[in-house]
Amino acid sequence: MPDPNEQTRIDMHAARSQSTIHMDAVRDYLYDGRTEWDSHVKVVETMKHDPVFDKSQRLFMTRSDRYKRGLTMTNRIYELSQLHGWTTKQNTEAISLLDEGVPMNLHSLAFEPVIMSQGSPALISEYGKLIASRGILGSYLQTELGHGTNVSQLETTATYVPATDEFVINSPSVTSTKWWIGALGRTATHGVVQAKLILPSVGGKEQDMGPHLFFVQLRSLDDHKVLPGIKIGDIGPKAMGGMASVDNGFARFDHVRIPRDHMLSKFAQVTPEGKYVQPPHAKLSYGGMLYIRSSMVTSAGWTLAKGATISIRYGTVRRQGNKNKSSGLESQTITYPSVHYRLLPILAHAYVFIQLGRNLTKAFAHMTTRLASGDTSLLAEMHATTSGLKVLITSTSIQDLEVARRSMGGHGYSGFAGLGRIYAEYLPAATYEGDNFVLDQQVVRAALKSYSNLMSAKSPSTDILSPSSYYLRLLLPCSKPTVQLTNGLWKDYSVAISLLEQRAALMVQDLAGHSKSADANVNQRVSKAVTEAFVAAQVGLMIQALPLGDTDNRVIRDLYRLYLLTTLESSLLDFLSFKIIVPTTDGADPVRSLRAEIAGLCLDLLPNAIGLTDAFGFTDWELDSALGVQDGAVYDALWEKAQTEPLNREEVTSGYSDHIKPMLERGQRLAGSKL
Amino acid sequence: MPDPNEQTRIDMHAARSQSTIHMDAVRDYLYDGRTEWDSHVKVVETMKHDPVFDKSQRLFMTRSDRYKRGLTMTNRIYELSQLHGWTTKQNTEAISLLDEGVPMNLHSLAFEPVIMSQGSPALISEYGKLIASRGILGSYLQTELGHGTNVSQLETTATYVPATDEFVINSPSVTSTKWWIGALGRTATHGVVQAKLILPSVGGKEQDMGPHLFFVQLRSLDDHKVLPGIKIGDIGPKAMGGMASVDNGFARFDHVRIPRDHMLSKFAQVTPEGKYVQPPHAKLSYGGMLYIRSSMVTSAGWTLAKGATISIRYGTVRRQGNKNKSSGLESQTITYPSVHYRLLPILAHAYVFIQLGRNLTKAFAHMTTRLASGDTSLLAEMHATTSGLKVLITSTSIQDLEVARRSMGGHGYSGFAGLGRIYAEYLPAATYEGDNFVLDQQVVRAALKSYSNLMSAKSPSTDILSPSSYYLRLLLPCSKPTVQLTNGLWKDYSVAISLLEQRAALMVQDLAGHSKSADANVNQRVSKAVTEAFVAAQVGLMIQALPLGDTDNRVIRDLYRLYLLTTLESSLLDFLSFKIIVPTTDGADPVRSLRAEIAGLCLDLLPNAIGLTDAFGFTDWELDSALGVQDGAVYDALWEKAQTEPLNREEVTSGYSDHIKPMLERGQRLAGSKL
Ligand SMILES: Cc1cc2nc3c(=O)[nH]c(=O)nc-3n(C[C@H](O)[C@H](O)[C@H](O)COP(=O)(O)OP(=O)(O)OC[C@H]3O[C@@H](n4cnc5c(N)ncnc54)[C@H](O)[C@@H]3O)c2cc1C
Numbered sequence A, B: 001m002p003d004p005n006e007q008t009r010i011d012m013h014a015a016r017s018q019s020t021i022h023m024d025a026v027r028d029y030l031y032d033g034r035t036e037w038d039s040h041v042k043v044v045e046t047m048k049h050d051p052v053f054d055k056s057q058r059l060f061m062t063r064s065d066r067y068k069r070g071l072t073m074t075n076r077i078y079e080l081s082q083l084h085g086w087t088t089k090q091n092t093e094a095i096s097l098l099d100e101g102v103p104m105n106l107h108s109l110a111f112e113p114v115i116m117s118q119g120s121p122a123l124i125s126e127y128g129k130l131i132a133s134r135g136i137l138g139s140y141l142q143t144e145l146g147h148g149t150n151v152s153q154l155e156t157t158a159t160y161v162p163a164t165d166e167f168v169i170n171s172p173s174v175t176s177t178k179w180w181i182g183a184l185g186r187t188a189t190h191g192v193v194q195a196k197l198i199l200p201s202v203g204g205k206e207q208d209m210g211p212h213l214f215f216v217q218l219r220s221l222d223d224h225k226v227l228p229g230i231k232i233g234d235i236g237p238k239a240m241g242g243m244a245s246v247d248n249g250f251a252r253f254d255h256v257r258i259p260r261d262h263m264l265s266k267f268a269q270v271t272p273e274g275k276y277v278q279p280p281h282a283k284l285s286y287g288g289m290l291y292i293r294s295s296m297v298t299s300a301g302w303t304l305a306k307g308a309t310i311s312i313r314y315g316t317v318r319r320q321g322n323k324n325k326s327s328g329l330e331s332q333t334i335t336y337p338s339v340h341y342r343l344l345p346i347l348a349h350a351y352v353f354i355q356l357g358r359n360l361t362k363a364f365a366h367m368t369t370r371l372a373s374g375d376t377s378l379l380a381e382m383h384a385t386t387s388g389l390k391v392l393i394t395s396t397s398i399q400d401l402e403v404a405r406r407s408m409g410g411h412g413y414s415g416f417a418g419l420g421r422i423y424a425e426y427l428p429a430a431t432y433e434g435d436n437f438v439l440d441q442q443v444v445r446a447a448l449k450s451y452s453n454l455m456s457a458k459s460p461s462t463d464i465l466s467p468s469s470y471y472l473r474l475l476l477p478c479s480k481p482t483v484q485l486t487n488g489l490w491k492d493y494s495v496a497i498s499l500l501e502q503r504a505a506l507m508v509q510d511l512a513g514h515s516k517s518a519d520a521n522v523n524q525r526v527s528k529a530v531t532e533a534f535v536a537a538q539v540g541l542m543i544q545a546l547p548l549g550d551t552d553n554r555v556i557r558d559l560y561r562l563y564l565l566t567t568l569e570s571s572l573l574d575f576l577s578f579k580i581i582v583p584t585t586d587g588a589d590p591v592r593s594l595r596a597e598i599a600g601l602c603l604d605l606l607p608n609a610i611g612l613t614d615a616f617g618f619t620d621w622e623l624d625s626a627l628g629v630q631d632g633a634v635y636d637a638l639w640e641k642a643q644t645e646p647l648n649r650e651e652v653t654s655g656y657s658d659h660i661k662p663m664l665e666r667g668q669r670l671a672g673s674k675l
């Protein structure tokens, strides 16, 4: 009988050998080409041996040390960047290789895009270069202690004083304290502050123009001290140790003065006399938020790629339970249907989200070009798409990360498994950039609007439907769906897409007819249906566009089919309650056949599970998981990791004499016996 | 317009005033009587002002410090216990008030019960008192690096040597290292070790008798040093900082000798000559495990009680969004259907689990008495019940804690909100005491067995059905369920119970008929259906036995109805696919009417939400949550907490000169401007 520890390497090797896909080709597909992969490898190779980026101690550090480590790494990245001439994309990649939020993220994701898209030419000419080269470090101060979702009720004020041509930024109450602001607590030198613009009274009453954005210096560039009139601090640790390296902070302003041209005034403006100049389009300022949301799709994909890699690798080498008759070995846990049914869909989600993110980034770039020339026509569509996707991909990813962790049994709960850390870090994605439950309402509102536009059109046709509402065409009389629930039905991916679109259409129609008697959860259900229909159609396009050789295309097509079929399965209730799926005439049960098809598809995919995860191209340094090690030697990895636990440094714990000994002695006295 | 910060207190006060229930009476109901409540208060009052039990610093501590703090608190509890003459129950309560796992838990939950139920009279007479008074501290060493679920393949050996009348405990491989053992890493002096019993060869081959339990001393009682031949350490940090105060450990044994009578031999025994004496009943040793599982139901209830209290209190004072026309105030988030629909079911789960746990503890005590007199007839039933319940209550509670946390938006992700900590600590309950996915198989196996017993009985009748399989009676010809899906249907709680039982019965029957073509997830679905049927019947009994006054009974009955109806809702797919629920003859849609009923029920319960959570009787010290403070002043609490963050101690972060300054200077150079 082979030693279980040795067996892990053998199993991992065997799993690699049985893979039929061309790992390199699939990897290039995931990275969008060999050039991108090569550029990625260069960054990884530079970083992974640099002691600054050592990940082995972070689980033992206090938050203060984690924060400082975050700074050290960020500074080192820009040092290396200069040394090696990295591109902006490579810089971004380097930051994301850290595998944890750092203050710099806010500069790049929020501060810089907002200023570049909404700052006046004057402001950009003064600060643009500095911002791009990080000569100043920024943060984005919108949320307050008392208000997050409801931006219209922010309490911070920016009162214009014509006499000095300045705004006075002020925090009038406890709840007006800016809160949650990334990089604010200890790092940022500057910030974009959202505040109610107050203009001089016309007829005795000050005019409240609602929230606007202001560029404010927060700390001295000489000694980093907080500037007078401002109180700043870190808001404290986050749940489950997540985002430990980011200094989310609070700030109160006590009548802080800034020059008039520090209002971000590309669109709305204030004249020296204090007159308000309206922006040309109410939603012009949405651009920045949409950028973050579309980048979230890509990062969700790569986050799940990690979850899938770690859990599928572990499931491949963990043997537990039923013994195989011929080999005498216990089964690899991944071979249990109840295990791979949990994990393979995660792999599918990762592949789909990565491609989806790529398409979205392209669409975003396209929109930005059009916006620059004053064309706002793509904005509403982009808004609808990214809202729904943000909800879907964050909810899915959070759930998947936990499913992956839990699939690994006890060892999945070890800090060294890595998935707990990734989960805690990823978790707030359900909340920031728009709380998911609030976004659901917006998705539904947009869907109902498209529906009523279609229905009230003189001659309703597909012409007035954008991609995000294209599923509504199925309500047009001409295009009755013709899904025949025959045998072999589930093999045809277009059937799944068509069903998912039909479901969205019927649910929107139903809600439009019953909006008065809507139940508490209806927005969540309808939003999900609408976005899943959109994604399904996108997946259809991905399948059609598969660029690889036959073998590889077939495997990835199966993976995409698994995406579609498990999406269907998870919404079977809608299909039955809307009678979209009904028993076939021969009496066969479509619910049963769908589940059987999924079970079979999982078995088909199983031999390529390791190949498909290898294709993500992660090094052990990137994964930082004892259970996800490349060579499969998980027991050696866990053992070695355990030896590094600081508690193990003392032979006898220093708590012994003060706490354990008295307890034992008291107990022995009570028992009337001394051992 | 009132200040939002002041408004929080006003809102909380108003919510209390509008409650119609008698808070004291409901609280006594939850605590099982006034006497129990008074005894609880005594412990709380003693502890909450003692600086040893201060909870305010734990989020800032390293794991090593958390471990030591855990020891300090444990020792102090037993000191106080002696001082105040606390009962065993009060000691247990004191430990659970710590609100986090401590090493002592393993002594009380695993070590002590196993020895008392399976140790020989001699062993108990020697160590029983010491164990009870904690004159020695124990751990339970079953799991190994390579094996958890599959206990039959544990590799540690205990070889009997007749010459010296000893067992030799040995770890033959890396994977045989004991792993995950609570209290082992730094604390325990003794352990119960599970090892394969190897008896002297009969005819040339050693006999492997499979896993048995052995009492082993691990550390010296003089100086706490690990005894020769043993290597012990802590296995390292847990996911998301959970269980930080527990020293889960590893151990390797290098031919360690223990006397023969240290085998736990109440049932199986080894004679001096090395002969094996069979236990009278194969499952006699299950008792201990069942004890932990039944205690897990109660603790899940109280854990959810915290989740419900914190999130419902926050939702009561958090105002965000739509403005109320008359008051001009934004809405309390709890008033949004999408929020209270998430939270009120959690409150219902807490109430149900607390009562369920109480009943189970009583049933367990009953079984133990019977077992002591050699009657094993209740064992199988207890096993079936606790397996299913363990899965259901842990899966539900984990999910609920995250739902509660997420309902609080951004502030829910603050460490100070408390729910992240509770979640991380509770999470492994899905894995320990039997991985939930593995237990599902056992639940299904037991259900199929009951089914086939019933079907193969000469005259099938309810007589052969135990409570855990009583739902199967609905398959008997005589007892066709008579659920009429008429208007007002959902008001009658017995309809929900009957439907849930019918679902379980049909699903078990269906699986029995299709076991060959089962899909990957069927065990999870069937196990859930079976356990939900059992719980539903129990809830029916709880409703019938409600002991309070009319008003209170009505409110709690509504809460229990919410439990039943949301259970139904979450399994609607089963009801539709098994055609248990079909459109009524008048064409009404039962799915829609169920959801409407739930929405209405939530609105009915809403005015009492604060009263029902107050009835849990938590002090602020127990909850340790800035968002769950009794007086509702969440903003003041968050603000004060943030001021304690260690990062805020330095005016300028010490990372400035080494990392921020160089970054800024580099950026300014690159931009060609020095500010
Ligand atoms: C890790 C992290 C980083 C962040 N970084 C930044 C940053 O750099 N800069 C910044 O400005 N902000 C930041 N934020 C704040 C973030 O933008 C807000 O937390 C987010 O917008 C949610 O708002 P909220 O916290 O006020 O939630 P709330 O709006 O208070 O939500 C609480 C609950 O009420 C519900 N709810 C609220 N309104 C409605 C409604 N109208 N209808 C129905 N239900 C409703 C929500 O669904 C939720 O369940 C960060 C937050 C986090 C967690």
Ligand SMILES: Cc1cc2nc3c(=O)[nH]c(=O)nc-3n(C[C@H](O)[C@H](O)[C@H](O)COP(=O)(O)OP(=O)(O)OC[C@H]3O[C@@H](n4cnc5c(N)ncnc54)[C@H](O)[C@@H]3O)c2cc1C
Residues within 6 Å of the ligand: A318, A320, A321, A322, A333, A336, A338, A339, A406, A407, A408, A409, A410, A411, A413, B106, B140, B141, B142, B143, B146, B147, B148, B149, B150, B179, B180, B181, B182, B243, B248, B428, B431, B432, B433, B434, B435, B436, B437, B438
């Ligand atoms: C916080 C914590 C404390 C603990 N404390 C102790 C302690 O004090 N003493 C002690 O002895 N142990 C302890 N344990 C160990 C615990 O008992 C095991 O982790 C648990 O039994 C699960 O076993 P495993 O880790 O080997 O998971 P595995 O069995 O390896 O499970 C891995 C995966 O395989 C699946 N799987 C396994 N077998 C099968 C099968 N036959 N069919 C289908 N799927 C299968 C599981 O569902 C899971 O998804 C602790 C664990 C934790 C997390």
